[in-house]
Every structure is written in structure tokens, then in C-alpha cells.
Amino acid sequence: AQRVTQPEKLLSVFKGAPVELKCNYSYSGSPELFWYVQYSRQRLQLLLRHISRESIKGFTADLNKGETSFHLKKPFAQEEDSAMYYCALSGRDSSYKLIFGSGTRLLVRP
Amino acid sequence: DAGVTQSPTHLIKTRGQQVTLRCSPKSGHDTVSWYQQALGQGPQFIFQYYEEEERQRGNFPDRFSGHQFPNYSSELNVNALLLGDSALYLCASSPTRNTGELFFGEGSRLTVL
Numbered sequence: 641a642q643r644v645t646q647p648e649k650l651l652s653v654f655k656g657a658p659v660e661l662k663c664n665y666s667y668s669g670s671p672e673l674f675w676y677v678q679y680s681r682q683r684l685q686l687l688l689r690h691i692s693r694e695s696i697k698g699f700t701a702d703l704n705k706g707e708t709s710f711h712l713k714k715p716f717a718q719e720e721d722s723a724m725y726y727c728a729l730s731g732r733d734s735s736y737k738l739i740f741g742s743g744t745r746l747l748v749r750p
Numbered sequence: 751d752a753g754v755t756q757s758p759t760h761l762i763k764t765r766g767q768q769v770t771l772r773c774s775p776k777s778g779h780d781t782v783s784w785y786q787q788a789l790g791q792g793p794q795f796i797f798q799y800y801e802e803e804e805r806q807r808g809n810f811p812d813r814f815s816g817h818q819f820p821n822y823s824s825e826l827n828v829n830a831l832l833l834g835d836s837a838l839y840l841c842a843s844s845p846t847r848n849t850g851e852l853f854f855g856e857g858s859r860l861t862v863l
Contacts, residue, residue: 674850684854726792730850740792
């Protein structure tokens with residue numbers, strides 16, 4: 641079964657602390673992984689995708705096929721990082737329907 | 751460019767009624783997907799439209815149907831509404847079918863009483 645699991649509903653850290661948002665997936669084919677973010681009163685938007693291998697707003701995510709994980713990391717959290725984060729996957733062998741996790745709310749305290 | 755626009759933003763219906771939600775994609779995008787987001791959950795794929803045809807469908811009953819117009823705008827129709835259909839309905843557009851980079855609208859919040 642195709643599934644994305646985000647085990648934490650809420651992650652609270654202090655400004656300047658490291659952040660790791662966990663994402664595990666289950667997919668039988670060749671997946672493409674994404675992180676989407678929704679800031680307060682804004683629409684859902686793409687943060688990064690694993691094939692780009694980019695760092696966006698200081699965030700990085702590495703696809704670990706052995707552990708079937710795609711954790712989102714940032715070494716020093718900022719208050720403006722507070723948002724809802726969704727991990728999503730899609731199969732590269734078909735039209736892109738995204739399967740989303742249930743999301744993790746990141747709260748960065750001053 | 752206003753990006754993806756959806757209407758209405760909020761609506762209330764009663765069980766058994768029918769509802770139509772509308773979406774205009776971002777300029778230059780030809781593919782529209784619809785997602786249902788229940789409270790506290792991530793978005794769940796309903797279907798995708800490309801070239802005015804439904805190209806892929808998620809695990810939703812036939813009560814959920816859609817349409818895409820020649821200008822790429824789209825409608826989502828839900829018949830025989832159930833209480834469980836209460837959710838935020840998100841429209842997302844993309845420049846092609848084969849990309850996971852979606853541009854989302856702000857959603858239409860449907861409440862079924």
C-alpha cells in the first residue's frame with residue numbers, strides 16, 4: 641500500500657535549535673518525495689523535492705531508500721519557520737497524484 | 751497572476767444536496783487536480799483533469815465528478831452529500847501532467863449539515 645507517515649502532529653523547538661521533521665513512506669515502485677509547507681493564512685506550497693537536491697530556506701531533506709524515510713532538517717530554526725509541513729510522495733511511473741502525510745505543525749518559540 | 755483561484759470560499763449544504771466547486775488554474779497551467787482535506791488530515795487526491803478528460807482518480811465514489819473546460823478551468827461536483835463530505839476542497843494546477851510541483855488554491859470549505 642502507498643502511504644506516507646508523519647509520526648509527530650506537533651514539534652515545538654526554540655529559536656536557533658535544530659529541527660528534524662520525520663517522514664516515512666511505503667511505496668512499491670520508484671517514488672518521488674516532496675515537502676509542502678503551509679504558513680499561517682497562506683496557501684499550501686512546495687518547499688522542496690528530493691530530485692532537486694536543493695536547500696530551500698535552510699531546509700534539506702535526503703531520501704533514504706533503505707529506511708524509506710525523507711526527513712526534513714534545518715540546523716537552526718527561525719520563528720518564521722513556524723508552519724504546517726506535509727510530506728508527500730508520487731510515483732514517477734504515472735501521472736502525478738500526490739499522497740500526503742497527515743502533517744506536522746512546527747512551532748518555533750522565541 | 752492571481753495564481754489558482756477557487757470559488758466559493760465557504761458554503762453550507764444539507765445532506766442529500768448537490769454542490770459545485772470551481773477552480774481557475776494558474777496562468778500557463780493546463781492540468782488541474784482536486785484534493786479533499788478533512789480536519790487534521792493531509793490532502794487526499796480525488797482526481798486529475800488534463801485535456802478536458804479525467805486522467806487519474808483516487809479512491810472516491812462516483813458521487814464525486816468533475817469537468818475541465820477548454821480554458822483549463824475546472825469544476826468539482828458532489829452529489830447526494832453526506833456529513834462526511836464536510837472538508838476543505840483544494841484545487842491544484844500544474845504546467846504539465848508529469849510533475850509533483852503543484853500550485854494550490856486557498857480552497858473551498860464545505861460544511862454539510
